[in-house]
Amino acid sequence: MASHQVTIKDIAKILGISASTVSRALKDHPDISPKTKKMVQAFAAKVHYRPNALALNLRRSKTNTIGIIIPEIVHHFFSSVLAGIDKVAYAAGYNVMICQSNEDYDREVSDAQALLDNRVDGILMSLSKTTTNFDHINGLIDNGVPVVFFDRAPEGISADRVVIDDYVGAKIATHHLISIGCKKILHLAGPQHLAIGKRRKEGYESALNEIGIDFNPDYLIKCDTRDEVFANAGKILTMANEIDGIFAVNDSTAIAAMQVLMKNGIKIPDHIAVIGFGDGPNATIAYPPLSTVEQKGIEMGKEAIQLLINQIENEEETYTPQTKVLTPVLRIRESTAKFKD
Amino acid sequence: MASHQVTIKDIAKILGISASTVSRALKDHPDISPKTKKMVQAFAAKVHYRPNALALNLRRSKTNTIGIIIPEIVHHFFSSVLAGIDKVAYAAGYNVMICQSNEDYDREVSDAQALLDNRVDGILMSLSKTTTNFDHINGLIDNGVPVVFFDRAPEGISADRVVIDDYVGAKIATHHLISIGCKKILHLAGPQHLAIGKRRKEGYESALNEIGIDFNPDYLIKCDTRDEVFANAGKILTMANEIDGIFAVNDSTAIAAMQVLMKNGIKIPDHIAVIGFGDGPNATIAYPPLSTVEQKGIEMGKEAIQLLINQIENEEETYTPQTKVLTPVLRIRESTAKFKD
């Protein structure tokens, strides 16, 4: 029944004055007499008047809302990015509208359209794995919507982006294995047509080269999910006697690998040291606790939204896009505890 | 620079007809002649006309947006609820606006206010741990905003809610321990002033009673985080010889407990069987893989949004609030593999 939020017009009618006077009184405009102000403000407070954001937004073509397109929410890395975004967005007075593409291209473009339709002030996005066409984001940019990418950014599009340095991260991880004595390191790799898989593999290769070891194609297995690890268990186990270290493209596959190795009596890290990439909560939960490089989701979120807000609020001059790259930091745990002389 | 999304008025001006005609032509109104329709529709398509959602929302006081207030996003359970919500919301044509309270009461009320200001069509929420005053949600309800609670719902407020049956879940878990031979079961409990902690403890107690065992206060330790487990490690270890099972109020504490036990040479499940509550991804990652009861986040999200949509779309008559309770299901893994005769 209430069903009717009180409006400025209502107040005006009841108080017998005009809507413009009410509006000005509420914002302390000098043209309004002190008594009128007091009266209006007191009454507004009494009836819990709140401005209608829809009307405001329409009037000033500004929604104070930023849109987010994220591949999937149920993923520790992405949800921690969200947490980082949310924190500074809230502090700066912005609301967030979150869309999840579910790694689906069509959904991604429809999300972009929806955010555009709702006139968000800016968009933060991370590409879906299936996105190869960028018309929708060019559409956003053509419409003057500020966009910044995080983690997964398109090639060849001029926009702000914040990413982590996969190449360096992989290098750090591999060097760590080397530093504890590993010489024959297996790499469980992601798909090489994706930047992330490719760069991590390159970092691994480069670290090996730096100490004079040539990349051995036998020491690379394409598998980047738990299921794939189990599917490749046989292959991994036959190599187990030969290798002394594993660098996995992400934590889940590192952990799965540890699970198959241990189930077959191979000791970690005594026999084989293992390191992952990502540092979700899984790493500390695993047995043995997994060494890894931390991906800094929260920080990434904060940087991204900060870039976006800057872009929104200084939209006067022409903006030259920036790229922030975060370097992952090594987290040493028991899966690579020093085990050789 | 584009900076100006094309509007109905623009189209009208260019085509030399009125805005109302354009509007009607776009929605195939019978009053418009076929040629005019074709002309308008063709032109609108050419310039990529898209209706301004702000204006639409204002006009029909309907935003097609539902608001969500969630304690924290970086939490597997909550993010899977979000995933469930998102899935059916998207299918039904709604956008979602997500606010995270960070378990903070003040933030929760400010979030509620923001959603109200933005005239969301309905609100889905899960209470922050620090919320004891419910004025803000009564405010929402008084304003006629449909609200449904999930997981953490307020007592004494008449509203839809979907929760899981903590009591039964705890009972199932405890009975499972009993079924494999455990007689002396330690309970790592949550705070008893919170419903969740209390009901899980009661379920545990009831299961024991059903097989004629009295609740032994010595077998209850208040600790529900990893850190608390480590802080109570001494206490737990001194009991380790005496007990044969542990039921923990959630998976993280169950896993932490396994970690301290194993580090001290106690075998799981041979010596002590362990079961948790929640079934996040941690459970399968743990060593040994953790038995637990599954909390069904996705399903909870789907049910909740469905309830909300029903409420939004049949808002004619007076609505009598429902409560859906989901019963958790047992997931047996190695941490409770049968170990006694």
Added chain:
DNA sequence: AACGACTCCGCAAACGTTTGCGTTAAAAAG
């Protein structure tokens, strides 16, 4: 020839604000 019935379209109000400008009355200046 006149009248009704259609067809097709435009006017204007409305949603809730904000704001430039004009208006009124009282106060200050001459």
Added chain:
DNA sequence: CTTTTTAACGCAAACGTTTGCGGAGTCGTT
């Protein structure tokens, strides 16, 4: 006692839509 200033307020347009109503013009019926 005029005239100008100033204080305090209201009108109306605007943001982009939708929609009830009315108005032209056309056609068909008597």
